[in-house]
Every structure is written in structure tokens, then in C-alpha cells.
Amino acid sequence: MTLTGGCLCGALRFEIDGPVRMRGLCLCRTCQKVSGGAGNLFVGLEAAAFRYTRGEPRRFARADASDAPAREFCAECGVHVASRSPKAPGGLIVKVGALDDPGAFGKADMVFWTQEKQAFHHLPEDATIFERLPGR
Numbered sequence: 001m002t003l004t005g006g007c008l009c010g011a012l013r014f015e016i017d018g019p020v021r022m023r024g025l026c027l028c029r030t031c032q033k034v035s036g037g038a039g040n041l042f043v044g045l046e047a048a049a050f051r052y053t054r055g056e057p058r059r060f061a062r063a064d065a066s067d068a069p070a071r072e073f074c075a076e077c078g079v080h081v082a083s084r085s086p087k088a089p090g091g092l093i094v095k096v097g098a099l100d101d102p103g104a105f106g107k108a109d110m111v112f113w114t115q116e117k118q119a120f121h122h123l124p125e126d127a128t129i130f131e132r133l134p135g136r
């Protein structure tokens with residue numbers, strides 16, 4: 001599967017050439033802050049299937065947790081396109097909204113962090129639900 005995408009201004013472009021391993025929705029408070037409140041929709045991939053074809057992202061990780069995921073975003077327009085976590089080496093997640101064709105996502109099969117869910121969040125049907133991250 002080949003998917004392309006980028007940030008809002010076009011300074012950052014990427015290509016995915018490989019299978020999507022996970023279609024997810026995260027409702028944690030951090031994702032609420034990053035997304036505007038709705039949570040983050042993302043595809044999970046092997047990092048080797050992902051490459052930037054234009055530009056280099058800025059990276060941010062919380063300094064108060066050594067295993068915090070690093071968010072990758074455009075230094076020009078600020079749009080977040082991907083995240084990598086030290087807890088999942090060799091993998092990364094890409095934000096669905098950054099894809100050129102977000103419709104290719106289909107729907108979330110897995111939902112994370114419902115423990116921090118708000119009353120206005122709706123869970124997709126037939127998804128596997130996790131109160132937090134599995135294994136924590």
C-alpha cells in the first residue's frame with residue numbers, strides 16, 4: 001500500500017510504502033490537546049515503510065518522562081504528521097489528517113485511553129477498546 005501526505009503548507013511531505021498495521025484512535029488528554037479535543041486518529045506502521053520526501057520535521061517530546069513519544073511536526077506551519085515512541089521501537093504512527101487521502105483510513109479498529117474519554121466522544125462500532133495502552 002502506498003500512501004502520501006504532508007503538512008498544511010507543503011514544506012513537509014512523506015510517503016508510506018508498506019502495510020498499515022493498525023488503524024487507531026487515541027483519546028488521551030495529550031491527544032486531546034494536540035488534536036483540538038476530538039482525539040487522534042492514526043495509522044500504525046513499521047518505521048521502515050515511512051520516509052520524508054520533502055523537508056525535515058521538528059521534534060518534540062515531553063522532558064518529564066524519559067519514555068515519552070516524540071511528535072514530528074512542520075517547523076513552518078506547525079502541523080503534526082507523525083509520532084515515534086521509545087516503547088515501540090521500529091514503529092511509528094502517522095496522523096490520518098496528514099494523509100492526502102484520509103478516506104483511505106476507513107475507520108479505527110482500536111481505541112486507546114477511554115479512561116480519559118470525554119462525554120462528547122463517540123466510539124467507533126466494532127472497535128477493540130482499551131482503557132489505557134495495552135500492557136500498562
Ligand SMILES: [Zn+2]
Nearest residue numbers: 007009074077
Ligand atoms: Zn508545513
Ligand SMILES: [Zn+2]
Nearest residue numbers: 026027028031
Ligand atoms: Zn493519545
